[in-house]
Amino acid sequence: MDTPILNAICLAGPTAAGKSSVALELARLVGGEIVSVDSMQVYSGLDIGTAKPTPEERRQIAHHLIDVVSLRECFDAADFVTLARAACAGIASRNRTPILCGGTGLYFKALFEGLPQTPEPDAALRAAIESTPMPALLDELRLKDPRAYERIDRMNPRRVMRAIEVIRLTRAPFSEQRADWSNHTLKAGGKEATAAAHPRNFFVLDRDPEDLRRRIEARVDQMFQAGLVQETEDLLRWGLSENRAAMQAIGYRQVVAHLNARGSLHSTMELVKTKTRQFAKRQRTWFRTQCHSTRLLLARDETAPETARRVLAMAHLSGGA
Numbered sequence: 663m664d665t666p667i668l669n670a671i672c673l674a675g676p677t678a679a680g681k682s683s684v685a686l687e688l689a690r691l692v693g694g695e696i697v698s699v700d701s702m703q704v705y706s707g708l709d710i711g712t713a714k715p716t717p718e719e720r721r722q723i724a725h726h727l728i729d730v731v732s733l734r735e736c737f738d739a740a741d742f743v744t745l746a747r748a749a750c751a752g753i754a755s756r757n758r759t760p761i762l763c764g765g766t767g768l769y770f771k772a773l774f775e776g777l778p779q780t781p782e783p784d785a786a787l788r789a790a791i792e793s794t795p796m797p798a799l800l801d802e803l804r805l806k807d808p809r810a811y812e813r814i815d816r817m818n819p820r821r822v823m824r825a826i827e828v829i830r831l832t833r834a835p836f837s838e839q840r841a842d843w844s845n846h847t848l849k850a851g852g853k854e855a856t857a858a859a860h861p862r863n864f865f866v867l868d869r870d871p872e873d874l875r876r877r878i879e880a881r882v883d884q885m886f887q888a889g890l891v892q893e894t895e896d897l898l899r900w901g902l903s904e905n906r907a908a909m910q911a912i913g914y915r916q917v918v919a920h921l922n923a924r925g926s927l928h929s930t931m932e933l934v935k936t937k938t939r940q941f942a943k944r945q946r947t948w949f950r951t952q953c954h955s956t957r958l959l960l961a962r963d964e965t966a967p968e969t970a971r972r973v974l975a976m977a978h979l980s981g982g983a
Contacts (some may be wrong), residue, residue, distance in 0.1 A: 665754070665847060666754035666863060667747065667760070667762075667773065667774075667861055669751060669759070669809070669862065669979070670697075670759070670760040670861050671688060671692070671755070671759060671761045671861075671863045671865070671979075672761075672762040672861050672864040672865065673685050673688075673865055673867060674764065674865070674866050674867070674949050674953070675765060675866045676874060676946050677713075677867075677938060678874060678881050679869055679954070679960065680867060680869075681763050681764070682715060682866055684812070684966050684970050685763035686715075686719060686723055687967050688761055689761055690723070693757075693760075693761045694758055694760065695753045695756075695759075695760065695761065696724070696725045697726045697727055697729075697750060697760055698725060698727045698763065698764050699763060699765070699766050699769045699770055699818050700712065700725065700727075702908065703727070703728050703729075703764075704727060704729070705729070705731060705732070705740075706733070707733060707893075707897050707902075708733075708897070708914070711885060711893065711894070711911055711913035711914050712892045712911065713893045713917065726753075727745055729920055730745065731903045732906075733901040733902055733908055734901050735908065737907065739768055739769055739777055740771070740772070742772065746773055747773075748758060762861075767948040767952060770864075771953065774861065777947060780875050781790040781828060781831040781832060784827065784831060787830060788823070788897060791827055791830075796819060799823065800816060800822065802826055803822060803826060803836075807829060807835040809835065809908060815944070816876060819906075820906050820907060820910055835860035850914045862977075862978045864954065864981075865955065865956050865973050867960055867969070868879070868958065868960065869960050870959070870962070873962045878935060878939055880936045881938075882913075882934050882938060891927070892921070892962050893946070894913075894917040898921075902914065903918065911936050912934060912941055913938075916937065917930060955977065960975070
């Protein structure tokens, strides 16, 4: 693995755990720059619903991999790896410390271990799959790959369709192809690159479930107060509904349904809270089982500077980084 990534400080964990605030404090302490590890913050315009850093925070500390593509473009894990490696190399060249911060577990794992190669998308096959009702696709997945059926997010049509696509193209279970994270190469930016190690400083910030629930509900309330509905209306004019990946973002998807007269604003807000809690639970499971990390349980009254100092006390930093 590239030295800048090995020497990075990584902050992961569930949504609303407080990662971004801690990353800002760490950057101030060590002279760092932040690399976002968030599959939705890459899209320009998805601001309120993804809790992007404020313009003032981005002026104070350099941030990378935010607003890198429009809603008319696609972005995946291979794109992330390419850009994250370049960002970390650039940060290290300035004798600063890369701080990788976010909650997209797949992006972390792709960066550290690479991704198993899967077949390129087939346009005709994808069109046929997209025209198939979701219950029928789920039945097919359950019959052909029970393991994937149990593990996949069955409320995420994009992931279900991709699993079926891979199964039909390879005639092999999707779960087996995604299970092999070793002895493979990752195609990124037209090049093949291997990944073979984990960074020295990978910290997962976590909280007591009730504390996390309270923070999630407060965050959702704040997003709606800040204008999430209006932002979603604006984004629909810029192609949000045509971007399958962006439409999976919690908050936007539910607000779009609300705008289509499928639920009151109050019920929409409650649904967003529920979906966010469920997402946070999946994130906690991912980071507990999929990554080699140090878990930090944050106290309810613990401040971001206090957490940053805890992280720094445990981190192994090389000279000049």
